[in-house]
Amino acid sequence: MPENAAYLRTLPWFARPGSRAWRCAAAPxxxxxxxxxxxxYAPTPLKELPLLAHELGVGRVFVKDESCRLGLPAFKALGASWAVHRALAERAASGNEKGPVTLVTATDGNHGRAVARTARLLGQHAHVFVPQGVHPKAVAAIVAEGAKATEVAGAYDEAVRLAAQAAAAADAVLVQDTAWPGYEQIPGWIVEGYSTLCAEIDEQLATEGVLEGPDLVTVPVGVGSLAQAVVTHYRSRPSGRAPALLSVEPEGAACVLASLIRGRPVSVTTGETSMAGLNCGTPSSIVWPCLRDGLDAAVAVPDAGSASAAARLAALGVSSGPCGAASLAGVRAALSGVGADGRRSALQLGLSSVVVLLSTEGTAANPHTTAGH
Structure with missing residues (x-):
C-alpha cells in the first residue's frame, strides 16, 4: 500500500464559516x-516546536504540555478541583453538610483519578465507576487515591448511567464531566475549571512575543467539556485575534463531528480506541450550543494517526499519550492529502500563522492503551 494511501479516502471533516464572529460570556x-x-499549583509548560512548524507549513507551533498538572498526569484536575469546591460550598450553604460526603463519578481514567485525588485532599470519600476496557493500572491508580472503584460491564455511557443512579441512591454528590437535561450545574463548573489552562496560554504566548494570540487552537474532544472551555475563552475575548478552533476525535467515537454534520446533537456507537479518554458516544448537553456556534472545524483521526503523533512529540521532548497527541494528529490530517488546500483555507492558515496544540495528557496517564476521561 502506498505511504499516502490513507489520505486517498475522504477525511472525516466539517468546517463552518463565520464562527469567529460568534461571541459569548467569559468564565469567571x-x-x-x-x-x-x-x-x-503552577502553570504547565507551553513548549515551542520549530520543527513541527516547518513540517506543518506554518510560522510557529506551541504545545501546551499537560503531562503534570496539580500532581497528576493530565489536565482533568483543573475541572475536578473547582467543581468539587463549588459543590461542597453549595452543600454547606444549604445546611446539608453532615460530615464527609461521597463524590461519585464515571471515568476512563484521568477524570476519575482527579476526583479521587480531590476527595482525598479534602477529607471526603470517592466512588468511581469504570467502564469495560480500562487498563488495570488505571484502575489501580484510582484506588491508590483512596477511592472505591466499581468496574462496569459496558461502555462509558453505561458507566455514567450507573454512577448517576448510585449517587442519587446514596445522597452523594455526582461529579460528572458530561451533562444532560436536569444535570448541568456541576458539569458547568468543570468546564469553568478548565479556563485556567486557556488563561495560562495567553500569558505564556505574550512572553513569547505573540501578543495578539494564536491563529489556530486544536483541542481533543470526548464529551466536549474542554472544547467548550476553549471556545468560551477565545469567543469571549474583547480584543486580539479570534483564532480558528479545531476539534479532534477518534474515528470510532466522533459524536461531536456527527452532531455538527447533522446540525443537532446525536449519539454514536463507540468501539475500541487507543484514545480511550475520547471514547464517548454522546456530547454533553451544555457543550452543544457552544461547539455548534463557536467551532470552526472538526476532524476525526484513526488510532494510527494518534500513535504517530505521540511518537513525533516524544522525539521532540513532549510526553503525550494518545488523547493528548490527537491534537497534532488532527492538524496533520487537516493539512495533508487530498483537499488539504481547502482545509488550510477554511482554517485561514498561512506561512506566518501561530498554532497551539493542547496535549491533554502525558504518557504516565496512559498505561498501554488507556487514557482518561
Missing amino acids: AAVREFHAALAD
Whole structure:
C-alpha cells in the first residue's frame, strides 16, 4: 500500500464559516484565583516546536504540555478541583453538610483519578465507576487515591448511567464531566475549571512575543467539556485575534463531528480506541450550543494517526499519550492529502500563522492503551 494511501479516502471533516464572529460570556475570574491559591499549583509548560512548524507549513507551533498538572498526569484536575469546591460550598450553604460526603463519578481514567485525588485532599470519600476496557493500572491508580472503584460491564455511557443512579441512591454528590437535561450545574463548573489552562496560554504566548494570540487552537474532544472551555475563552475575548478552533476525535467515537454534520446533537456507537479518554458516544448537553456556534472545524483521526503523533512529540521532548497527541494528529490530517488546500483555507492558515496544540495528557496517564476521561 502506498505511504499516502490513507489520505486517498475522504477525511472525516466539517468546517463552518463565520464562527469567529460568534461571541459569548467569559468564565469567571474567580476560577484562576482559586487554582493559583492551591499549594501545588503552577502553570504547565507551553513548549515551542520549530520543527513541527516547518513540517506543518506554518510560522510557529506551541504545545501546551499537560503531562503534570496539580500532581497528576493530565489536565482533568483543573475541572475536578473547582467543581468539587463549588459543590461542597453549595452543600454547606444549604445546611446539608453532615460530615464527609461521597463524590461519585464515571471515568476512563484521568477524570476519575482527579476526583479521587480531590476527595482525598479534602477529607471526603470517592466512588468511581469504570467502564469495560480500562487498563488495570488505571484502575489501580484510582484506588491508590483512596477511592472505591466499581468496574462496569459496558461502555462509558453505561458507566455514567450507573454512577448517576448510585449517587442519587446514596445522597452523594455526582461529579460528572458530561451533562444532560436536569444535570448541568456541576458539569458547568468543570468546564469553568478548565479556563485556567486557556488563561495560562495567553500569558505564556505574550512572553513569547505573540501578543495578539494564536491563529489556530486544536483541542481533543470526548464529551466536549474542554472544547467548550476553549471556545468560551477565545469567543469571549474583547480584543486580539479570534483564532480558528479545531476539534479532534477518534474515528470510532466522533459524536461531536456527527452532531455538527447533522446540525443537532446525536449519539454514536463507540468501539475500541487507543484514545480511550475520547471514547464517548454522546456530547454533553451544555457543550452543544457552544461547539455548534463557536467551532470552526472538526476532524476525526484513526488510532494510527494518534500513535504517530505521540511518537513525533516524544522525539521532540513532549510526553503525550494518545488523547493528548490527537491534537497534532488532527492538524496533520487537516493539512495533508487530498483537499488539504481547502482545509488550510477554511482554517485561514498561512506561512506566518501561530498554532497551539493542547496535549491533554502525558504518557504516565496512559498505561498501554488507556487514557482518561
